[in-house]
Amino acid sequence: MxxxxxxxxxxxxxxxxxxxxxxxxxxxxxxxxxxxxxxxxxxxxxxxxxxxxxxxxxxxxxxxxxxxxxxxxxxxxxxxxxxxxxxxxxxxxxxxxxxxxxxxxxxxxxxxxxxxxxxxxxxxxxxxxxxxxxxxxxxxxxxxxxxxxxxxxxxxxxxxxxxxxxxxxxxxxxxxxxxxxxLHPLSMTDRHNRGVSQLYRAEVSAALARRLRTLTADPPSWTARRDLHRMSQHFRALGAGHLVEAQVQLGRRRTCLRPLITMLIDTACSRRSFAPWVRAMSSALTGRPQVAISSDQERRS
Missing domain, CATH: 3.90.550.10 (Spore Coat Polysaccharide Biosynthesis Protein SpsA; Chain A)
Structure with a gap:
């Protein structure tokens, strides 16, 4: 035992x-x-x-x-x-x-x-x-x-x-x-208001990126300093992607340029696939959210 x-x-x-x-x-x-x-x-x-x-x-x-x-x-x-x-x-x-x-x-x-x-x-x-x-x-x-x-x-x-x-x-x-x-009306995650869930995810991803960057001063046993840097950039890119999605859902495509640039740079630095960035760019250009908006969301907007 x-x-x-x-x-x-x-x-x-x-x-x-x-x-x-x-x-x-x-x-x-x-x-x-x-x-x-x-x-x-x-x-x-x-x-x-x-x-x-x-x-x-x-x-x-x-x-x-x-x-x-x-x-x-x-x-x-x-x-x-x-x-x-x-x-x-x-x-x-x-x-x-x-x-x-x-x-x-x-x-x-x-x-x-x-x-x-x-x-x-x-x-x-x-x-x-x-x-x-x-x-x-x-x-x-x-x-x-x-x-x-x-x-x-x-x-x-x-x-x-x-x-x-x-x-x-x-x-x-x-x-x-x-x-x-x-899933129920009192769930913690707000799925009814445009952009709210994505803005929250952007904040969490950015906070995690900062935490990982702080850990580089004294890396834990499960990773190395170089990997922490790359993971930090990866989650920063994820956060920027969530921010782009939120702005598209809110109809604010003009504010997508800065997070798209951030996402592009951090994706390159973290050596990850550019596919998420391409999807985010396409969403910003067309104004079509990547996350489907339900009819219930449409009525509440």
Missing amino acids: NDLPRISCVILCHNYGRYLDRAISSCLEQEPGRYVLHEVIVIDDGSTDETVEVCRRYEDRVRVIRRETKGFGPSLTDAFRLSSGDWVAPLDADDWFHASKLRTCADAITDGRLFLEHWEHVVDADGRPFLAEPHPGGNTSTLLVHREAALSLLPVTNEIFFHALREAGHGYALRVPLVYYR
Whole structure:
């Protein structure tokens, strides 16, 4: 047992009490495998709904950390600072794990891997299928992250920070859906207002680029100074691309020139494919967003 990876499941909750029971039970009812369920933690970020009552039903099996509202970034940061397993499986409280999540991910853990991601089932507010086919992951509930490696990236504002481990060559993607990702009107991500999601992603990518540049002064064990420079430029380019998309969605194509230039230079410096830049340029020239805008978004604009 001492050789098996210890996994901490950490649920992030702010006023998601109506969904929390299912999230907690999905962690506690995981299929056995080559891992140890080290702990299940709920970080209650100042909820004012039934979250406290739901947590009370699991008080003998779950550790609850209740505090004043700090926001998503600090909650995700604390998921790694306050847990003690070898690996952390973060879970948004409105989502829930497939019963084989930990078993399947544990089987994919090998030397050198520090970041695992998998696909997701997208469901509606009532848990019914929203998309007919599984969807690629990358968001909070689709990850399993090596805790010690993640600590060097803290504090974080978004799970995208941990994608740096993948970019450093320590990631692995499982093309199997192991979580149910819930879409509903109270989701944290604003999908109804033009440009909001893309502007947020631009800010996160830029913040990660700055963090990676800071790490070059004392590189963590999982990467080297030269690679940190290139990753920083890569995420700077990604941020510029998100900014271009946001401006196109907002009908401000004239403001796209500067981020397009930034994206071009950083893409060249990071030695990545120019295909994303070409798509961003085409979007700016034609005024057609790369991300489809739904009829609901059109009505709200």
